[in-house]
Amino acid sequence: MIRLLLVDDQHVVRAGLRMLCESADDIEVVGEARNGGEAVRLVATAAPDVVLMDLRMPGTDGVTATATIMASRPSTRVVVLTTFDDDEHLYPALSAGACGFLAKDVEPAELLDAIRKAAAGDTPFSGPVLRRLVGAAVRASAQDTVRSPELEITERECEVLALIGAGLSNADIAERLLIGVTTVKTHVANLMAKTDSANRVRLAVVAVQHGLVDG
Structure with a gap:
C-alpha cells in the first residue's frame, strides 16, 4: 500500500485528489496539509511514501517544505503539482529534491500512475512541464x-x-x-x-x- 500525503491550500482541490486517490486499491491517503508547515509536521508523524505538493501556498511554500522534508526524511518522494503560473518555482523545487512534476490538469489515470511510479523510485513528469523545464x-x-x-x-x-x-x-x-x-x-x-x-x-x-x- 502506498502511503500518500496531499498538500494544497485549496480544500476543494484536496477533496478531489482524496476522492480520486482513495478510489485506487493500492493508495492510502494518510493526511492532508493546507501549507508547507503542516506538510513538514505531517511527514514526521504520518510517514508517507509520496507527497503530492502544491508550490504556492500561504506561509511556508512548497519549495521550502520540499527542501525541509528531503533533509529530514530523504526517502520521501515529493511530486509537485504545478500550473503554468509556477514556472519561476519549478527549478527551485527540482533543486529542493522534488522527484517529479505534474500539471494540475493531468488526466486522473496519469496522476495515479505517477504516484505509483514515484513510490517505485521513478521520476514522473507531465510532458508539458518537462518541456517547460528543459x-x-x-x-x-x-x-x-x-x-x-x-x-x-x-x-x-x-x-x-x-x-x-x-x-x-x-x-x-x-x-x-x-x-x-x-x-x-x-x-x-x-x-x-x-x-x-x-x-x-x-x-x-x-x-x-x-x-x-x-x-
Missing part, C-alpha cells in the same frame, strides 16, 4: 559560451538519453526498449555520471543540445 534550461545554456562536450556514450545509452529527452519514465523506457527497469536505472545512472548531470531534467537538456530530440 526549454528554460536550453535558453539559459544558449547564453553560455562554453561549448557542450561531445557525448562519449554507448548506442544503448544514446537511445535511453533520447527517450529521457522525450519525457519518458524509466518504466516507459523499459517497455519501449524491451529491457528491465533495473537496467534502465543503470543506464540513467551511467548517463548522469558521463554527462555530469545532477538530475533527469539536465539529462533531457543534454539530449536536446545534442539533437537527440527537438527543443
